[in-house]
Amino acid sequence: AAPASASVLAYLEQTFGSWYARGGMRALADALHARCLARRVEFTFGAEATAVLAKDGRAAGVELADGTTVAADAVVAGVSPERLARLLPPETAVAGSAPAVAGGEESGPQAPLGRFSVLLALRGARPVDAPHRTVVHPADPDAEYAELFPTRPGRRRAAPAPGPGVATAPTVTVLRPADPELVPDGDHEAVTLTAAARPHTAVDWADAELAERSADRLVAAAEAAVPNLRDRLLWREIRTPYDTARDTGVATGSVPVPALAGAGGRYLAPANPGQLPGLYRVGGWSHPGGGLAHAGMSGAMVAGLIVDGADWRGSQ
Ligand SMILES: Cc1cc2nc3c(=O)[nH]c(=O)nc-3n(C[C@H](O)[C@H](O)[C@H](O)COP(=O)(O)OP(=O)(O)OC[C@H]3O[C@@H](n4cnc5c(N)ncnc54)[C@H](O)[C@@H]3O)c2cc1C
Numbered sequence: 274a275a276p277a278s279a280s281v282l283a284y285l286e287q288t289f290g291s292w293y294a295r296g297g298m299r300a301l302a303d304a305l306h307a308r309c310l311a312r313r314v315e316f317t318f319g320a321e322a323t324a325v326l327a328k329d330g331r332a333a334g335v336e337l338a339d340g341t342t343v344a345a346d347a348v349v350a351g352v353s354p355e356r357l358a359r360l361l362p363p364e365t366a367v368a369g370s371a372p373a374v375a376g377g378e379e380s381g382p383q384a385p386l387g388r389f390s391v392l393l394a395l396r397g398a399r400p401v402d403a404p405h406r407t408v409v410h411p412a413d414p415d416a417e418y419a420e421l422f423p424t425r426p427g428r429r430r431a432a433p434a435p436g437p438g439v440a441t442a443p444t445v446t447v448l449r450p451a452d453p454e455l456v457p458d459g460d461h462e463a464v465t466l467t468a469a470a471r472p473h474t475a476v477d478w479a480d481a482e483l484a485e486r487s488a489d490r491l492v493a494a495a496e497a498a499v500p501n502l503r504d505r506l507l508w509r510e511i512r513t514p515y516d517t518a519r520d521t522g523v524a525t526g527s528v529p530v531p532a533l534a535g536a537g538g539r540y541l542a543p544a545n546p547g548q549l550p551g552l553y554r555v556g557g558w559s560h561p562g563g564g565l566a567h568a569g570m571s572g573a574m575v576a577g578l579i580v581d582g583a584d585w586r587g588s589q
Pocket of ligand 1: 323528
């Protein structure tokens with residue numbers, strides 16, 4: 274049921290390995306921040322944009338939650354189409370703001386899946402030969418598909434309604450990095466487990482019992498990759514799509530999917546030029562879709578459009 278490109282990913286990772294940022298993903302954010310400061314970018318953290326301002330039919334700045342306004346020649350929005358539509362003047366928001374495509378939809382039946390993570394603190398050293406990343410597959414992938422997409426046409430088996438948060442037997446990614454910055458000390462190991470999860474509101478991820486039950490499923494599956502996992506467990510921390518919703522402002526905690534060609538454009542994300550001249554869309558919810566690499570590419574494309582104008586057609 275996966276697009277061909279997704280099948281190629283597993284082959285590439287297994288055959289050639291994959292890139293890893295030393296220090297974890299936080300190090301990438303820190304490096305980007307430092308680079309921006311060197312280029313004289315100014316940041317205002319903890320400031321919610323509550324409106325995109327328009328003047329003479331152009332985007333002209335933003336209004337912040339504390340009532341201050343910031344004038345701008347260009348506004349670059351890194352939020353979902355639904356969120357952006359709510360930030361725009363009403364007459365602008367209506368026209369083509371939230372295309373009915375799977376790639377751009379944050380809520381509703383086509384909302385993409387979220388991620389459920391369990392961060393484990395384990396007693397005992399990380400074995401030197403432990404693989405960095407192991408994907409533990411369930412015996413019955415069709416059952417997982419049916420549970421994760423209970424309303425999707427084409428599902429191959431009926432699922433219990435309203436269905437669980439993560440599958441009864443989920444596919445679990447087990448991360449055991451050897452990176453010295455992520456290994457606590459010689460007597461302990463930090464392990465991260467991740468699985469696909471149904472969006473918040475499709476199930477109630479604020480329900481602590483659902484979260485604990487789901488975490489138990491991931492831990493049970495991960496024991497295939499980390500022997501005696503449960504015996505070694507000191508404590509665990511759970512991150513659900515509810516946490517993603519709080520951190521990103523995406524109400525469902527969905528993770529945006531990469532844009533895919535074909536299927537009459539159904540899996541394309543909204544284009545980078547926005548609904549107004551001077552307004553641009555970046556990040557996982559815009560072209561070319563979700564994932565850090567794509568989010569970065571969207572930023573590069575918008576920089577090209579702003580600097581070279583609407584005729585910009587790619588890097589030279
Ligand atoms: C658990 C998990 C695992 C993942 N694993 C991977 C992976 O292995 N590889 C990969 O490529 N991708 C992965 N992803 C996806 C990846 O994180 C996203 O695609 C990427 O972060 C999207 O970047 P973004 O800039 O569009 O959005 P975000 O990183 O969500 O940033 C949006 C920012 O905008 C802020 N914001 C929202 N509304 C407003 C407002 N009104 N005013 C001001 N600020 C606002 C939010 O607070 C947030 O800081 C994962 C995601 C999750 C949740």
